Amino acid sequence: MKTRIIGTGSCLPETIVTNDDLSKIMDTSDEWISSRTGIKERRLVKEETTAGMSVQAARMAMENAGISPQEIDLIIVGTITGDYLTPSTACEIQAAIGAKNAVAFDINAACSGFMFALHTADAYFKAGIYKTALVLGAETLSKIMDWNDRSTCVLFGDGAGAVVARADETGLLAYEQGSDGMKGKVLACRDRRNNNPLVQESKEPEYVHMDGQEVYKFAVTTVPASIRKVLDEAGLKAEEIDYFILHQANIRIIQSVAKRLKVAEDRFPISLDHCGNISAASVPILLDEMNRKGLLKQGMKIVLSGFGGGLTWGSAVLEW
Numbered sequence: 001m002k003t004r005i006i007g008t009g010s011c012l013p014e015t016i017v018t019n020d021d022l023s024k025i026m027d028t029s030d031e032w033i034s035s036r037t038g039i040k041e042r043r044l045v046k047e048e049t050t051a052g053m054s055v056q057a058a059r060m061a062m063e064n065a066g067i068s069p070q071e072i073d074l075i076i077v078g079t080i081t082g083d084y085l086t087p088s089t090a091c092e093i094q095a096a097i098g099a100k101n102a103v104a105f106d107i108n109a110a111c112s113g114f115m116f117a118l119h120t121a122d123a124y125f126k127a128g129i130y131k132t133a134l135v136l137g138a139e140t141l142s143k144i145m146d147w148n149d150r151s152t153c154v155l156f157g158d159g160a161g162a163v164v165a166r167a168d169e170t171g172l173l174a175y176e177q178g179s180d181g182m183k184g185k186v187l188a189c190r191d192r193r194n195n196n197p198l199v200q201e202s203k204e205p206e207y208v209h210m211d212g213q214e215v216y217k218f219a220v221t222t223v224p225a226s227i228r229k230v231l232d233e234a235g236l237k238a239e240e241i242d243y244f245i246l247h248q249a250n251i252r253i254i255q256s257v258a259k260r261l262k263v264a265e266d267r268f269p270i271s272l273d274h275c276g277n278i279s280a281a282s283v284p285i286l287l288d289e290m291n292r293k294g295l296l297k298q299g300m301k302i303v304l305s306g307f308g309g310g311l312t313w314g315s316a317v318l319e320w
């Protein structure tokens with residue numbers, strides 16, 4: 001039994017913030033940001049929430065798949081920026097769409113969150129436990145950014161992407177994932193500190209902290225190795241893959257992966273120019289953009305790959 005993606009959806013906040021807009025409120029420039037990252041603009045929330053964007057993306061994906069909420073028996077969301085610690089974003093989606101028959105939970109694997117969620121759905125399908133899943137990546141990263149730290153806040157955006165996955169004869173051909181907790185602190189965001197009658201450590205919120213160069217080195221070595229592994233497992237060569245849909249962190253990471261795999265860059269579609277880095281949401285949003293443009297045809301072979309905080313990574317080969 002394999003995992004087939006039968007519908008996609010996505011939702012971005014309304015407000016566009018360009019690099020020039022940022023240069024008016026902090027010491028940065030379009031030249032610095034776009035030459036180092038490829039990012040030109042991102043969307044940031046005003047009234048939107050992680051669950052609200054997720055619900056819109058989920059509804060689009062269900063409509064695209066032609067299924068009703070009652071058919072969904074599993075909802076998994078990759079996110080590190082839900083609106084509540086509990087209920088989970090997945091439970092909020094369940095309530096909003098009326099997916100009464102589903103079990104719902106979130107996964108915290110940062111930028112690999114959607115890939116880990118997809119693989120979890122695949123494991124449930126293979127075990128024969130569930131048949132139809134809503135799998136999402138959704139983030140409101142702007143709320144965990146230090147807007148006084150120009151080296152991180154310019155990189156990220158907000159949004160949600162969703163797919164409907166169903167147990168089928170074809171779909172996910174191969175998958176591999178990994179974690180390296182030993183390097184966890186190169187990309188970190190501390191949650192609340194101890195706070196009880198015995199100790200009150202701090203009431204100040206804490207924000208994302210990143211060693212950009214360490215993350216870059218991790219990504220350009222781990223991602224090509226992970227993609228080679230899934231290609232080997234699927235018995236495919238890089239030249240047989242139609243598209244490589246990678247986590248949209250940075251254009252230079254994507255160019256380096258293309259070079260290491262000896263694949264033309266035009267097979268690596270891009271959304272980071274208009275979305276920035278939306279962590280777990282970036283792979284499903286890009287997949288939905290391509291699906292809606294009619295670029296994904298039945299039988300195509302597609303590689304998906306996510307990588308980031310934890311550190312974590314996950315890659316898959318799919319037949320569309």
Ligand code: ACO
Pocket residue numbers: 027028029032033036037111150151152154155187210211212213215216219248249250252277279307308309
């Ligand atoms: N605007 C202008 N100048 C800036 C900015 C900014 N927004 N941010 C940093 N600078 C300055 C620094 O202060 C520094 O100045 P100095 O030389 O006077 O000290 C200079 O630019 C160079 O800073 P570096 O941090 O060394 O910049 P670097 O060339 O390494 O580029 C970047 C930073 C783009 C983050 C790079 O390290 C990178 O591509 N890392 C990959 C990590 C990544 O993409 N992470 C995304 C999140 S993680 C994930 O999704 C997997």
